[in-house]
Amino acid sequence: MKFDRFARRKLLSHTITVLAGLTVVAVLYPLVDIVYVAFVHGGGVLFQATFLTARNPTPCSVVSCASVGIAPDIEGTAAMVGLAALISVPIGVLAAILASEYRTGGFGRAVSFTADVLSGVPSILMGAFVYGYLVIENPALVETAISGGLALSAIMIPIVTRTTEEALRTVPNSMREAAIALGISKWKMTLRIVLVSALPGVVTGVLLAIMRATGEAAPLIVTVGFSNLPFDSLSAYNRPAGSLPVLIYNFALSPYSNWLDLAWGAVLFLLIAILIVNVLSRYVIHRMTVKMSGGS
Amino acid sequence: MESPTPSPPSFPTVYLAQRPVARWPDQLFFVVILIFAISIIALALAIVAILVYNSQQSFRVFGWGFLVSSTWNPNAQIFGALPFVVGTLLTSAIALLIALPLSLGSAIFLTTVAPRWLRGPLGTAVELLAAIPSVIYGFWGLWIVVPFMRSTVNPALQQSLGWTGAFSGPNTGFGVLTASIILAVMIVPTISAISRDTLAAVPATQKEAALSLGATTWETTRVAMIPYSRSGIVGGVILGLGRAIGETMAVLMVIGNSDKLPLSLIGNGSTISTLIANELLSNTGPLQISAILECGLVLMLISLAVNVGARLLVWRFAGGQGGKAE
Numbered sequence: 001m002k003f004d005r006f007a008r009r010k011l012l013s014h015t016i017t018v019l020a021g022l023t024v025v026a027v028l029y030p031l032v033d034i035v036y037v038a039f040v041h042g043g044g045v046l047f048q049a050t051f052l053t054a055r056n057p058t059p060c061s062v063v064s065c066a067s068v069g070i071a072p073d074i075e076g077t078a079a080m081v082g083l084a085a086l087i088s089v090p091i092g093v094l095a096a097i098l099a100s101e102y103r104t105g106g107f108g109r110a111v112s113f114t115a116d117v118l119s120g121v122p123s124i125l126m127g128a129f130v131y132g133y134l135v136i137e138n139p140a141l142v143e144t145a146i147s148g149g150l151a152l153s154a155i156m157i158p159i160v161t162r163t164t165e166e167a168l169r170t171v172p173n174s175m176r177e178a179a180i181a182l183g184i185s186k187w188k189m190t191l192r193i194v195l196v197s198a199l200p201g202v203v204t205g206v207l208l209a210i211m212r213a214t215g216e217a218a219p220l221i222v223t224v225g226f227s228n229l230p231f232d233s234l235s236a237y238n239r240p241a242g243s244l245p246v247l248i249y250n251f252a253l254s255p256y257s258n259w260l261d262l263a264w265g266a267v268l269f270l271l272i273a274i275l276i277v278n279v280l281s282r283y284v285i286h287r288m289t290v291k292m293s294g295g296s
Numbered sequence: 297m298e299s300p301t302p303s304p305p306s307f308p309t310v311y312l313a314q315r316p317v318a319r320w321p322d323q324l325f326f327v328v329i330l331i332f333a334i335s336i337i338a339l340a341l342a343i344v345a346i347l348v349y350n351s352q353q354s355f356r357v358f359g360w361g362f363l364v365s366s367t368w369n370p371n372a373q374i375f376g377a378l379p380f381v382v383g384t385l386l387t388s389a390i391a392l393l394i395a396l397p398l399s400l401g402s403a404i405f406l407t408t409v410a411p412r413w414l415r416g417p418l419g420t421a422v423e424l425l426a427a428i429p430s431v432i433y434g435f436w437g438l439w440i441v442v443p444f445m446r447s448t449v450n451p452a453l454q455q456s457l458g459w460t461g462a463f464s465g466p467n468t469g470f471g472v473l474t475a476s477i478i479l480a481v482m483i484v485p486t487i488s489a490i491s492r493d494t495l496a497a498v499p500a501t502q503k504e505a506a507l508s509l510g511a512t513t514w515e516t517t518r519v520a521m522i523p524y525s526r527s528g529i530v531g532g533v534i535l536g537l538g539r540a541i542g543e544t545m546a547v548l549m550v551i552g553n554s555d556k557l558p559l560s561l562i563g564n565g566s567t568i569s570t571l572i573a574n575e576l577l578s579n580t581g582p583l584q585i586s587a588i589l590e591c592g593l594v595l596m597l598i599s600l601a602v603n604v605g606a607r608l609l610v611w612r613f614a615g616g617q618g619g620k621a622e
Contacts, residue, residue, distance in 0.1 A: 013512035023401030094332035120603035122542020187325035215429025218544035
């Protein structure tokens with residue numbers, strides 16, 4: 001009787017183990033399927049010579065299907081994410097320095113808590129916020145690439161702040177003490193010793209934030225809209241612009257086969273870029289954590 | 297360190313007084329980073345303020361009834377938020393129901409069962425799911441999940457559970473249930489990663505105590521590990537919920553986008569975020585902008601409540617380090 005009960009308990013334990021294993025399979029299936037499907041449908045398009053350099057095509061029914069390309073959307077994404085990075089990196093890094101390196105009686109903690117909460121605010125609301133602001137203050141800027149860059153910067157700021165703060169915290173205190181003991185002033189110590197030591201982590205955090213902004217479509221469809229015009233000068237910031245995520249959304253249900261092909265190619269392109277940056281950054285963060293904890 | 301009196305004043309005072317380095321660069325640097333740090337708090341306040349300011353017109357016209365009115369008719373300029381609030385809460389709730397067992401199961405597998413060499417790669421793979429842009433989930437949902445729902449899942453549900461009335465109406469493959477399933481896929485990595493981190497933080501002595509009493513693997517997990525990491529897991533679940541509530545693109549592409557209350561799980565619906573995405577730029581005038589942004593304010597308040605609650609839980613558990621999954 002006693003043995004029976006033990007056997008039953010073991011059976012339950014094994015059953016749950018198997019079920020837990022199955023959940024891992026179920027959880028990872030979409031990842032595998034997304035990558036697989038993207039390669040099957042997007043592979044042929046992405047590796048065409050003209051895909052990254054050609055302009056958006058007219059529908060196949062009008063002209064031949066020869067040159068399909070996503071150049072304007074790559075330019076638009078780069079321009080808006082670049083603007084967002086210019087705004088968000090200084091704010092995020094400097095705010096993180098305050099939160100991590102200074103005793104401010106709870107203010108630093110409030111800053112990093114706010115950044116944490118902001119990173120959970122839905123990205124569409126960042127778009128709605130920028131739209132709502134511009135519609136009051138400067139309606140001429142609604143539906144321009146500038147407004148898209150602003151919305152993306154609001155998404156990037158909390159991510160840069162949080163990741164920079166975490167990177168700064170991996171720098172051992174002994175380094176700060178050694179620097180101060182040698183008579184360097186605090187701001188020099190912070191910038192030249194602490195920030196430089198944490199630089200791989202900070203750069204990684206910035207890269208992750210950039211990739212996050214690169215993949216965002218929601219804030220862009222309420223601020224920038226979409227356009228096939230090339231992004232060829234600074235004045236292009238004053239008009240709607242194309243971007244990779246919005247291209248994917250706009251052409252997802254396109255009746256023209258070459259427009260749909262563009263979307264599949266863009267899916268694969270984004271997917272590859274994001275997965276590579278993520279895997280690499282994980283490696284850098286891992287190595288940094290090991291190095292820092294080994295050195296202290 | 298010279299001092300005229302036999303009992304010198306405290307060490308730091310004298311040290312600072314004689315220090316040759318100028319202090320103003322330090323103070324200037326502090327003021328600069330203080331300004332940038334304040335700007336982050338200002339950003340959070342500005343988001344709420346802008347949404348409140350823009351909602352005024354709609355609030356004056358519709359009052360509190362806005363929240364419970366189910367009519368959204370741009371032609372008649374009559375707006376009510378109920379279809380979108382219901383759509384948001386319904387899709388998030390179903391997504392959470394689906395995601396919860398999957399996330400907990402995978403977190404338990406990755407912390408207690410999986411061989412050590414497998415934990416790193418599998419954990420990274422789960423976290424990569426969180427890095428995929430939502431428009432790609434939407435695209436995948438549109439071309440892979442929607443056809444599968446139309447051909448297989450929805451007919452099976454209509455056959456077996458049709459009597460409940462929750463699956464009535466035309467089966468297009470689009471709809472509330474499809475959106476919820478994609479949302480579940482998207483929030484699993486958030487819940488799973490935080491649960492895994494908190495489960496992994498359970499002290500070995502805790503597990504060894506249970507094992508030494510003869511507990512099986514599952515009993516150890518249930519008795520010794522889950523209670524210990526409960527608040528972290530709950531925080532992870534709420535963070536996942538927060539992500540589901542605000543998700544836009546993936547839902548937008550598969551939910552069918554109707555301005556009416558969803559009457560069936562396989563019928564079309566909308567959420568607050570899909571409403572904003574669909575109608576903000578193509579608005580019919582200031583009143584519609586105001587009504588849309590008032591819906592945005594509702595979403596902001598829900599999401600703030602969820603996020604602040606979750607982060608307080610996770611922060612308390614992790615001692616101020618915050619959750620790892622973002």
